[in-house]
Amino acid sequence: DVKVTQSSRYLVKRTGEKVFLECVQDMDHENMFWYRQDPGLGLRLIYFSYDVKMKEKGDIPEGYSVSREKKERFSLILESASTNQTSMYLCASRRGGRYEQYFGPGTRLTVT
Amino acid sequence: AQSVTQLGSHVSVSEGALVLLRCNYSSSVPPYLFWYVQYPNQGLQLLLKYTSAATLVKGINGFEAEFKKSETSFHLTKPSAHMSDAAEYFCAVRLGDSNYQLIWGAGTKLIIKP
Numbered sequence: 001d002v003k004v005t006q007s008s009r010y011l012v013k014r015t016g017e018k019v020f021l022e023c024v025q026d027m028d029h030e031n032m033f034w035y036r037q038d039p040g041l042g043l044r045l046i047y048f049s050y051d052v053k054m055k056e057k058g059d060i061p062e063g064y065s066v067s068r069e070k071k072e073r074f075s076l077i078l079e080s081a082s083t084n085q086t087s088m089y090l091c092a093s094r095r096g097g098r099y100e101q102y103f104g105p106g107t108r109l110t111v112t
Numbered sequence: 113a114q115s116v117t118q119l120g121s122h123v124s125v126s127e128g129a130l131v132l133l134r135c136n137y138s139s140s141v142p143p144y145l146f147w148y149v150q151y152p153n154q155g156l157q158l159l160l161k162y163t164s165a166a167t168l169v170k171g172i173n174g175f176e177a178e179f180k181k182s183e184t185s186f187h188l189t190k191p192s193a194h195m196s197d198a199a200e201y202f203c204a205v206r207l208g209d210s211n212y213q214l215i216w217g218a219g220t221k222l223i224i225k226p
Contacts, residue, residue, distance in 0.1 A: 004155070031212055040121065042202065042218040043156075050212060058213075090155055099144045099163065099206050101214065103155035 003027070004104035006091055012110045019078040021107050023091030030096035032074035034058075034066060037088040037106070049074055050096075081111045114139050116205050118217035126225045131175075131190040133220050135203035138184060144206040145186040146214065147177055151199045159201070162186060173197070198224045 007022035023032065031050050035043040035058075045058030047066040055066050063085060067075045074093075078085055088108050092101040119134040137143060144163050148156040160171025167179045177188045188201060200219045207213040 009153075033212075040218055042216040044216075045213065048212055056212075092156075094212075099214070100146060100158050100161055103148075103157070105155045106153070108153075 004091055004093055004102055006089075006104040006107050008107050009105060010108050010110075012112065013078075013081050014112055015082060017078075017081050017111075019081050019109065019111075021076040021078075021089055021091075021109070023074045023076070023093075023104055024072050025074075025093040025102070026072065027093065027095070027102075028071065029093035029102075030071070031094040032068065033092040033094070033101060034064075034074065034076045035090045035092065036060070037090055043090065046076065081109075083111050085109065086111045114205065114207060114215050116203050116215050116217040118201075118203050118220045120220055121218065122221045122223060124223040124225060125193050127195055128192050131188070131193045131197065131222065133188040133201050133203075133222065135177075135186045135188065135217060136184055137186065137203070137205045137215075139205055141206075143179075143186075145177075145179060146204045147171065147175070147186075147188050148202045148204065149173075149199045150202065150219075156202060159188070193222075193224050195224050195226070198222055 004025045033048040034046045049055045049068040065077045091104040094101045117136045146161045147159040160169045162179045170176045203217040204214040
């Protein structure tokens with residue numbers, strides 16, 4: 001079974017803090033994704049990475065950056081957290097050539 | 113532009129009744145379609161997928177979906193609802209001929225009445 005893990009299930013941070021969300025997958029998947037999920041809006045893609053050190057912006061990249069130094073790990077960085085970044089963050093991975101994505105359990109981030 | 117529409121943000125059915133969750137899509141290329149389920153405070157789990165083989169697709173937990181090209185639909189059904197089916201369900205379609213991205217519906221919360 002594919003396993004995608006995220007570093008925290010719940011996180012509370014203050015406005016202006018730098019926040020790191022970590023995601024690790026154990027199935028040697030080439031592609032990894034970061035989404036945020038808000039009620040009524042479904043999933044919105046923040047960034048994705050199709051290979052190590054490669055990244056592309058998704059639909060809502062403003063205020064976020066990412067890092068992928070190793071194939072199994074994809075980090076999401078909030079440079080200066082703001083209250084409108086309070087959300088559920090979901091990481092996913094996918095094998096190259098396939099379309100289905102496999103998700104981690106999510107990190108519920110609250111910025112106060 | 114491509115889109116995915118899920119009719120009904122909330123659907124309520126009685127335990128033992130038929131579950132029908134609706135998904136319509138627009139796509140300029142042959143679609144690949146997915147249903148995912150999200151239980152409270154968890155990530156998304158793949159229920160089933162359509163990738164241009166059989167139009168009736170069977171998934172986990174007794175769910176199935178039928179691809180209807182003429183109706184641009186991919187509705188999710190289950191003959192008899194269980195309390196454990198209470199969750200949020202998401203429909204997704206491959207973005208164009210993208211190798212990477214999916215377009216997501218807004219989700220439908222399934223409520224099971226005892």
